[in-house]
Amino acid sequence: MSADPVLLPPIANPVRAAFGPSRDDTVVVNIGPSHPATHGTVQIIAELDGEKVLRTDVHCGYLHRGFEKECEDHTWHNLIPYVDRLNYCSALINNFAYCEGVEQLMGIEITPRTKYLRTLLSEYSRVADHLTCVAASLMELGAMTAFLYLVTVRDAMYEHLAALTGARVTYSYGRIGGLAADVPEGWFTRLHEILRDYERYVERVHGLVDRNRIFIDRMRRVGTLTTADALHWGFTGPVLRSTGAKQDLRKDTPYLAYAELDFEVPVGILGDNYDRYFVRMREMDESVYMIRQLMEMIPEGPINVDDRRCVFPEKTLVYSEIESLINHFKLVMEGPVVPAGDAYVAHEGANGELGFYLVSTGEGVPYKVHVRSPSFVHMGGAHRMLDGYQLADIVTSFGSINMIGGECDR
Amino acid sequence: MYGKQLPIVDATRSAPTAAGPGGGTAGKPATFEYLTTRKDELVGWARKFSLFPYPFVTACCAMEFMAVSASSYDTDRFGAALPRFSPRQADLLMVVGTVTQKQAPILLKVYEQMCEPKWVMAFGVCASTGGFYQNYASLPGIDRIIPVDIYVPGCPPRPEMVIDGIMRLQEKIANGRHPIINDRF
Amino acid sequence: MTAPIFADVEQTLRQQMVTDTAPNDETPGPLSPSRPVRSMGVRHGILVLELLPEALLAVARRLRDTFSFDLFLDVTAVDWLGQTPRFEVVYHFYSSTHHVRVRLKLRVDESHPVVPSLTSLYGSAGYMERECHDMYGIGFEGNADLRPILLYEGFVGHPLRKDYPKQQEQPLVPYRPPQGALVR
Numbered sequence: 001m002s003a004d005p006v007l008l009p010p011i012a013n014p015v016r017a018a019f020g021p022s023r024d025d026t027v028v029v030n031i032g033p034s035h036p037a038t039h040g041t042v043q044i045i046a047e048l049d050g051e052k053v054l055r056t057d058v059h060c061g062y063l064h065r066g067f068e069k070e071c072e073d074h075t076w077h078n079l080i081p082y083v084d085r086l087n088y089c090s091a092l093i094n095n096f097a098y099c100e101g102v103e104q105l106m107g108i109e110i111t112p113r114t115k116y117l118r119t120l121l122s123e124y125s126r127v128a129d130h131l132t133c134v135a136a137s138l139m140e141l142g143a144m145t146a147f148l149y150l151v152t153v154r155d156a157m158y159e160h161l162a163a164l165t166g167a168r169v170t171y172s173y174g175r176i177g178g179l180a181a182d183v184p185e186g187w188f189t190r191l192h193e194i195l196r197d198y199e200r201y202v203e204r205v206h207g208l209v210d211r212n213r214i215f216i217d218r219m220r221r222v223g224t225l226t227t228a229d230a231l232h233w234g235f236t237g238p239v240l241r242s243t244g245a246k247q248d249l250r251k252d253t254p255y256l257a258y259a260e261l262d263f264e265v266p267v268g269i270l271g272d273n274y275d276r277y278f279v280r281m282r283e284m285d286e287s288v289y290m291i292r293q294l295m296e297m298i299p300e301g302p303i304n305v306d307d308r309r310c311v312f313p314e315k316t317l318v319y320s321e322i323e324s325l326i327n328h329f330k331l332v333m334e335g336p337v338v339p340a341g342d343a344y345v346a347h348e349g350a351n352g353e354l355g356f357y358l359v360s361t362g363e364g365v366p367y368k369v370h371v372r373s374p375s376f377v378h379m380g381g382a383h384r385m386l387d388g389y390q391l392a393d394i395v396t397s398f399g400s401i402n403m404i405g406g407e408c409d410r
Numbered sequence: 411m412y413g414k415q416l417p418i419v420d421a422t423r424s425a426p427t428a429a430g431p432g433g434g435t436a437g438k439p440a441t442f443e444y445l446t447t448r449k450d451e452l453v454g455w456a457r458k459f460s461l462f463p464y465p466f467v468t469a470c471c472a473m474e475f476m477a478v479s480a481s482s483y484d485t486d487r488f489g490a491a492l493p494r495f496s497p498r499q500a501d502l503l504m505v506v507g508t509v510t511q512k513q514a515p516i517l518l519k520v521y522e523q524m525c526e527p528k529w530v531m532a533f534g535v536c537a538s539t540g541g542f543y544q545n546y547a548s549l550p551g552i553d554r555i556i557p558v559d560i561y562v563p564g565c566p567p568r569p570e571m572v573i574d575g576i577m578r579l580q581e582k583i584a585n586g587r588h589p590i591i592n593d594r595f
Numbered sequence: 596m597t598a599p600i601f602a603d604v605e606q607t608l609r610q611q612m613v614t615d616t617a618p619n620d621e622t623p624g625p626l627s628p629s630r631p632v633r634s635m636g637v638r639h640g641i642l643v644l645e646l647l648p649e650a651l652l653a654v655a656r657r658l659r660d661t662f663s664f665d666l667f668l669d670v671t672a673v674d675w676l677g678q679t680p681r682f683e684v685v686y687h688f689y690s691s692t693h694h695v696r697v698r699l700k701l702r703v704d705e706s707h708p709v710v711p712s713l714t715s716l717y718g719s720a721g722y723m724e725r726e727c728h729d730m731y732g733i734g735f736e737g738n739a740d741l742r743p744i745l746l747y748e749g750f751v752g753h754p755l756r757k758d759y760p761k762q763q764e765q766p767l768v769p770y771r772p773p774q775g776a777l778v779r
Contacts (some may be wrong), residue, residue: 061747
C-alpha cells in the first residue's frame with residue numbers, strides 16, 4: 001500500500017464537444033455518461049449561466065453494441081435475441097415488429113390466434129415500459145414510494161411473462177410465422193389478477209403525485225414543445241401526443257388486431273413534462289382496457305403458420321421422417337430462406353415509431369437489418385426541451401423523453 | 411489468445427496468494443496475530459454489511475437492478491441498498507450491463523476515482539465476458555480494463571442470482587484482510 | 596389498394612421520370628438532371644422512388660411542402676459490395692395527414708459517396724445523417740456537424756461496410772493482463 005505515486009497515462013476522451021464557453025461568465029459542464037439521471041449512458045454537455053441552461057450538446061452512442069453488424073452474421077431466426085435487447089423495457093414489441101417484417105418479405109399471414117396474442121402481449125409490454133419510465137422519473141424527483149409501488153406491479157408482470165416465455169426481461173418469444181409457445185394453463189386468470197393489482201397501485205400513485213404542488217411546479221411548463229417543432233425534430237409516440245397531435249400508428253395505420261379494438265388515443269395540451277407523464281398514465285389505462293377486450297377475443301387454433309420455410313417441424317416428426325429432419329437441419333444451419341427484396345415495417349413502440357428496414361438477398365442470413373429507433377431521433381431533438389430551462393430541469397425533461405439506451409445506440 | 415500463460419493451481423492445495431489474515435508473520439508474537447485476526451473479522455463484518463454500491467448502469471441489466479433494489483427482492487436487507495453516485499463515496503462498483511469501447515475510458519476513470527477499499531461486481535454476462543456481442547463495438551468483459559471481484563452471469567441475471575452474488579462477495583469481504591493503519595495491521 | 600396521395604405524387608413526378616422504362620425494369624434508362632427519377636412503384640403500401648442524388652433536395656422539398664410528408668423517419672445506406680455504384684442511400688418519410696410512407700433510394704459511388712443533406716428541411720436529419728456517415732462513410736453536403744455519434748473519436752473506418760471485419764476492435768483503453776489463476 002505504500003508504493004511510490006505512479007503517474008498514470010491520460011485516459012482518452014471519446015467525444016469532442018461542439019462548443020466551449022461563449023462568454024466569460026458561463027461555464028460548460030459535463031453531465032454523464034455515468035450519471036443517475038441519464039437512464040443508462042448519455043452524455044449532455046451543457047453551457048450554464050448560473051442555473052440556466054443556455055445550450056446543450058447531447059452525445060449518445062455509449063451503448064453502441066454493433067447490433068446491425070451482428071445481424072449480418074446470424075440467420076433470420078438467430079438474431080431474434082438481439083432484437084429483444086433494443087428496447088429492453090418492452091422487448092416483445094421489438095420481437096413482433098421484426099417478425100412482421102420478415103413475414104412481409106416472405107408473404108406469410110399469421111394465424112388469428114397469434115394475431116390476437118401478439119396484440120395482447122404488445123400492450124402488456126407497453127404497460128411495463130410506461131411503468132418503468134414513470135417509476136424512474138418519479139424516483140428522480142424524490143418520490144421513492146411511487147417508484148416502489150410501480151416496480152412491484154412491474155415485477156408481478158415480469159414473473160407472469162416468465163411463466164409464458166421463460167425469461168423476465170428479454171423474452172425472445174416471437175418467431176417468424178408465429179410464437180415460440182402457446183399460453184400455459186391459468187395464465188389468463190393470473191393476468192386478471194395482475195390487472196386488478198395494477199389498478200390498485202396506479203390509483204395510489206395518482207393520489208400521491210397528480211395534484212402534488214411540488215410535482216406540478218417541477219413538471220408544468222418545463223420542456224415544452226409545440227406540434228410543429230416536434231414533427232420537425234422527428235418526435236413520435238407519447239412525446240408527440242403530449243403536444244396535442246393525435247398521431248398513433250395503432251389508429252392511423254392499424255396493424256395486428258388494433259383495427260378491431262375500441263380504444264382512445266390520449267393527447268396532451270402544452271407538450272410539457274406534466275403532459276407526458278399524464279399521457280403515459282392514460283396510455284397504460286387504455287392498454288389495460290385493450291388487454292381486457294383481447295382476452296375475450298382470442299380464438300382457439302394453432303399459433304404457428306403451417307409453412308415449412310420458416311416454422312420448425314414437430315420434434316416427433318423430426319426424429320421419424322427424413323423430410324422433417326432435412327427441413328429442421330436446413331432451418332438451423334442455413335436459416336429460413338427469405339426472398340430477395342426490402343421491407344419497412346413500423347409498429348407503435350412505447351417511445352414512438354419503431355421501424356425495421358430489412359434487406360434480403362434471398363438467403364437465410366439477412367443482408368441488412370436496420371432499426372429506425374425512436375429514442376435516437378429524440379436525442380437529436382432533445383436540446384429543444386433542455387435549452388432555456390434550469391439545470392435541475394434537465395433531469396425531469398430527460399426522464400420524460402424515456403430514452404432507452406439499447407434502442408438509441410443499437 | 412491472451413498471450414500470457416495463467417498460473418495453474420491445484421485445487422487440493424491452498425492457492426499461492428499472499429498469506430491469510432495476519433500476513434506472513436513468521437516470528438511475530440501470537441497475540442499480534444490474534445489481534446490482527448480479530449480486527450480483520452470486525453472490520454470485515456462492518457464493511458460487508460454496509461456496502462455502498464455505485465451502480466454503473468448501462469443496459470438491459472438495469473431492469474433487474476431496479477427489481478433487485480425494489481421491495482420484492484430488496485438489497486436493503488443486505489445493507490447494500492443506498493447507492494452513492496459519487497465514486498469518492500462508494501465502495502462497490504456494480505457494472506450493470508454492456509460496456510462498450512466508447513464507454514471503457516469512463517469506466518476506468520470512475521474505478522480510479524474510487525478510494526480503497528473497493529470491490530467490483532460484473533453484473534450480467536455482458537460485463538463478465540461481453541455476452542453475445544462479439545464485435546468491434548463491445549468490450550469483451552470489463553476485466554480487460556479493471557479487476558473484478560465477483561461475476562454474476564445471466565442475461566439478465568434473475569434477482570435471486572444477484573443476491574447470491576452479493577452474499578458471496580460478502581463472504582469474500584469477511585474472509586479477507588483489512589489493513590487499516592499500515593499494510594500489516 | 597394504394598392511397599390516393601400516391602397517385603398525386605406519381606402524377607407530379609411523372610414528367611421527371613425517365614422515358615421508355617417500365618416501373619420495375621432492371622435496366623436503368625437514360626437518367627439526366629431533367630429526368631432524375633428512375634422508377635416509381637408501390638410495394639407493401641409504401642411508394643418507392645429511385646432517383647439521382649442531385650434531385651434529392653428538390654423532391655424532398657416537394658414532398659414536404661406540397662404533399663405534407665412532414666415527418667422525416669430515417670436515412671440509412673446499403674453496401675452493395677461488388678456493384679457499381681456501391682452504396683444505396685435509403686430515405687423514409689411519413690405523412691401525418693395522409694398516414695402513408697414514401698421511400699427514396701439513391702445510388703452513390705465509392706469514389707464520391709456524397710449526397711445532399713436534408714438538415715435544411717428537417718431538424719431530425721442531423722443525427723441520422725451523422726449515424727449514416729459513421730457507419731458507412733456517406734458524406735452529407737450541407738450538414739456542418741458530422742462528428743462521430745455512435746462511434747468515438749479516433750475510430751478509423753466505417754464498420755457497417757461489408758469489407759470491415761466484424762471483430763476488428765479499436766480499444767481506447769489498453770487491455771490489462773488476465774487476472775487470477777486457472778484452478779484444476
